[in-house]
Amino acid sequence: MSRKPSKVKVIPLGGMQEIGKNMTVIEYKDEIIVIDSGLSFPEDEMLGIDIVIPDISYLIKNREKIKGIFLTHGHEDHIGALPYVLKKLDVPVYGAKLTIGLVEVKLKEHRLNNVSLNAIDPGDKIKTGNFEVEFIRVNHSIPDACALAITTGAGVIFHTGDFKIDYTPIDGKMMDFHRIAELGKKGVLLMMGESTNVERAGHTLSESLVGHTLDEIFSEADSRIIVATFASNLHRVQQIINAAHKNGRKVALSGRSMLNVVNVGTNLGYLDIPKDCFIELRDVNRYPDNEVVLITTGSQGEPLAALTRMASQEHRQIEIKQGDLVVFSAHPIPGNEKLVSRVINQLFERGAEVIYESLSEIHVSGHACQEELKLMHSLVKPKFFVPVHGEYRHLKQHMDLAIRLGMNPENTLTLTNGSVLELDKDSAKLAGKVSSGNILVDGLGVGDVGNIVLRDRKHLSEDGLMVVVVTISKSTGALVSGPDIISRGFVYVRESEDLMDKAKDVVKKSLESCESRNVREWSHLKNNIKDDLRNYLYEQTKRNPMILPIIMEA
């Protein structure tokens, strides 16, 4: 009797529009490993929501099987949900040194202790249960980004993580072509490849290009310089520091996450800070303008970030003044364009010079464009291919790219979050779904805001509300006092007294009509009031405020 060889299962489990962006599950022989535990930022229609994390009920149900969480890199969309996940699951976490350093800060903020955090070096292999997980260096917009090669009895799964190819990286540490080539040669069963920039032709430029541009800008400026970028882009931060130092300027940091990340980066040796280069933000005004550079958060126009507050004159320590040179060393994330533009306008209005991407080469992407993706496919030569980290449009383009490179169309397929791909050396096929989805975090509430609450928030946001209070007689059902009307977010009440008075008449008539028909049940009364008032208000204003009738008995 021959026993069938086990299959390996792959389940993208987290991400909103983007498949597998925040979390992926690999399952083999009743054991599970998890890749990444990230968060997403809410869609526009998720009103009032702070962050979105993956639904991990599948992992909770299978908690005994989980051998560990393996992190590709330290960006929020890959580690941001860890505190929430680790509150539910007691499993070890593996990641490169900087990644783990950033996780530590995060867990401390959530007062989570006793987590098994394991810092590895790229190149390390972790053997756990029936898995061997190898971390392989790639380039990205944060140091220590890794692809993962996961060896199982069914074959090797290669997950690119987020990556780009940089032939002249700032830290000299290039993607590990040789190891990837070696793996490809030995045979990879499945590649999961990121798809962020699949619509962009050509090759992403090297991070070091930005250094040259910054140096050029700094050498020509004789005013104060303020550079906004992502804190986690430590290579960028290093280059700003280098350009500042070379041009005889001190550096001050602004924004909580900038201070946090630079602190971690310095302690772990990822930043090389020249002696006496850093000064305190509060001391900036004690130096001549042409001897300082500020590195700040706010490159996305985030309303509460340091640069945004400087631009709107709400920053405690720094005020934008005539001649300041502000550099946006970042690209607006889709959806943030208007926020960024608003800050740029304000900076110009205060007399600053502003340099941003459409004017100069002061940013490069962290994600592979088409030619880089082609190289990755050609090196890994997987038997099966699943595009991940993208909206469906990107996955589709990435799948087409793989097919153009010669892959058998039957061997490439797109998944959705929660769908299970079952593989062995001959086949890859869908095998059902597990529960998955988005958990909304609002304040302290994790998952207590759902569709009903969001629908109400949307309704309230568009037309406001009207509360109608009436007291009716317990014995006769007749109106004893009221109706009183309170409205918010509907019309400017002081200028709408007439409308409000008439609305009261409508409610009165509605009650009288109920009384005459001997309708006494409260739910009926309320529905009558709602219907009559809704019709009246819509007719008068073409608006539909939420109507809340409250009936008291006396």
Added chain:
Amino acid sequence: MSRKPSKVKVIPLGGMQEIGKNMTVIEYKDEIIVIDSGLSFPEDEMLGIDIVIPDISYLIKNREKIKGIFLTHGHEDHIGALPYVLKKLDVPVYGAKLTIGLVEVKLKEHRLNNVSLNAIDPGDKIKTGNFEVEFIRVNHSIPDACALAITTGAGVIFHTGDFKIDYTPIDGKMMDFHRIAELGKKGVLLMMGESTNVERAGHTLSESLVGHTLDEIFSEADSRIIVATFASNLHRVQQIINAAHKNGRKVALSGRSMLNVVNVGTNLGYLDIPKDCFIELRDVNRYPDNEVVLITTGSQGEPLAALTRMASQEHRQIEIKQGDLVVFSAHPIPGNEKLVSRVINQLFERGAEVIYESLSEIHVSGHACQEELKLMHSLVKPKFFVPVHGEYRHLKQHMDLAIRLGMNPENTLTLTNGSVLELDKDSAKLAGKVSSGNILVDGLGVGDVGNIVLRDRKHLSEDGLMVVVVTISKSTGALVSGPDIISRGFVYVRESEDLMDKAKDVVKKSLESCESRNVREWSHLKNNIKDDLRNYLYEQTKRNPMILPIIMEA
């Protein structure tokens, strides 16, 4: 005694972030002409608002002086506020034939009759009072776009309107270089120049390029083709029709504005429709897939537009099916990127092929890039220059461009909406402000939603609300019934009974504390309830719902 010669005043009066985009006022010798009367679409934070129109209280105050409204072209941001303006002002309107045709549709929808509408031909000069207004043909993404040259005793004001330079326009009607050159030679006092694309290097491509791309795509397709574009871009619509006809396909139109505009365009002779080319949308399914093209609205992913409804399977007549080829022949307007992306994803998921701008040249801009702007400046050679139609960042770049072309920096300046520029042949200087601003239109309400209502909508949208009803004794002030609590948009109530019960306790304690301190005034009671409940809820949830206490007496 020598009388000082009159000065001419220029006042950008409408537009949100963009200066002078929707409306501009020119004033000379106690007479006024108005350029354009457009609308803006609401900013994200203008919750529930439909459209935004300029505050015209300055015009209403000076109604006797107004000689007419002159329209540069028929886009919504230049004619969309006309119905609102014409309800307040009885003045004649002038514009090119198509512009006036589109205005007629709009006025009919608003049941506005008896407006003096005057269709001119580009090249015409209208003499009114002390003004002579000359319409000069330019190219743009709608036919019949015009620049305006306004001759006054103080000099000529040249307003570019929205424009691009197209050497191979679809209708063969190129921008009137010769007349503009002639005006420049004679001397222009002030140029007001649009700034939309000032950040883009080079030259906008010709509309005819899109025709070639469409023809190529159509000739290779053997499935159904659906093309989304702006209805008002009649040249684009014409090219889609041409490509369809050439490739043996019938054309069906979808979307109300598409039907409206194509109807106007056809009646006025702006579209050349081959015989038997059009079919009804309901008949599309009676033709083989490779014999039809649909032209549809929805290129911006607008939630209610025809293509969006097709993609989400909510369209009554058309269902997207495997193999359909959908072409987005438009660029997402800033802020619409995510809406467009969502529709693209849905189309791919239904099995359609989708072609959009990052993949192919199926759109060109209607606005001048840097090299075109330089040509315009060089032809017009104005004494003074004011950049308009842009956010401050664009105005700043446009001013810098003018200076690089040799303009005296003192002769170029940026205005804000409402600021008055006073000019004579020697000087241009700011001379105060007139009342200006944005009037929000919500349903039938024009201007009745202001900051207070918007602030409440924002509050409600983020954390919802909680209504607290208590009845207290008229004689003792003691709690007689309640507190009752109703919440919406705050938490999912069924899963938060405990929180709600404790909230009631908080309110009870708050009232007891008032009673013991003999606090009886309702406003104090309400404030106490609000404060105590707010603190409690924030502590428990880190959320701040709007709290509405209602006190009844028994």
